[in-house]
Amino acid sequence: MALENDKFGGAERVCAMCGAPVPAGFERCRAVFEEVCAREYSDPAFQGVHLLTVDAYALQHSDECGPRSNAFHLMRLCLLLEHDGDPRLGARPPRAQAKAFEHDLRGFPFLTPPSRPGTLTVADVIGAQDSAEHSERVWRWARSVWDAWEPHHAWARETAQRHAR
Numbered sequence: 001m002a003l004e005n006d007k008f009g010g011a012e013r014v015c016a017m018c019g020a021p022v023p024a025g026f027e028r029c030r031a032v033f034e035e036v037c038a039r040e041y042s043d044p045a046f047q048g049v050h051l052l053t054v055d056a057y058a059l060q061h062s063d064e065c066g067p068r069s070n071a072f073h074l075m076r077l078c079l080l081l082e083h084d085g086d087p088r089l090g091a092r093p094p095r096a097q098a099k100a101f102e103h104d105l106r107g108f109p110f111l112t113p114p115s116r117p118g119t120l121t122v123a124d125v126i127g128a129q130d131s132a133e134h135s136e137r138v139w140r141w142a143r144s145v146w147d148a149w150e151p152h153h154a155w156a157r158e159t160a161q162r163h164a165r
């Protein structure tokens, strides 16, 4: 279903990449993501899950975010979900890790996105009543995206393992 298909009056539009129903009042999925990010940038209580938001969105919109970045986002998602990585806005890996990371990045493979993007989308995240609900929604979204990328878990885990400590 194309994004520009507006014959249902807007509310029924579905994002061609992640399958999210684009909420009324938003032009497209990207605008929903930008709204979620704006909340995370402007309110410290919402910043604790920012990197999960970025990785989950990027992995569900690889055409838009650059297919070459799939490997980076999947590996970071693995570090965040399976190695207690820090998903806070502005969180930085230790210096040695960052160096190795940068070195590896150039050799990262192209990972083909899975046929199904995951059961949750950014449309399930927006509109949380408070920061606790927001965090919970983002964690669930990120896990659903991670699960959808199952065909590449072996690569991601192997690569994350080298960067985990």
Ligand SMILES: [Zn+2]
Pocket (backbone or CB within 6 Å): 015, 016, 017, 018, 019, 020, 029, 030, 060, 061, 121
């Ligand atoms: Zn989308």
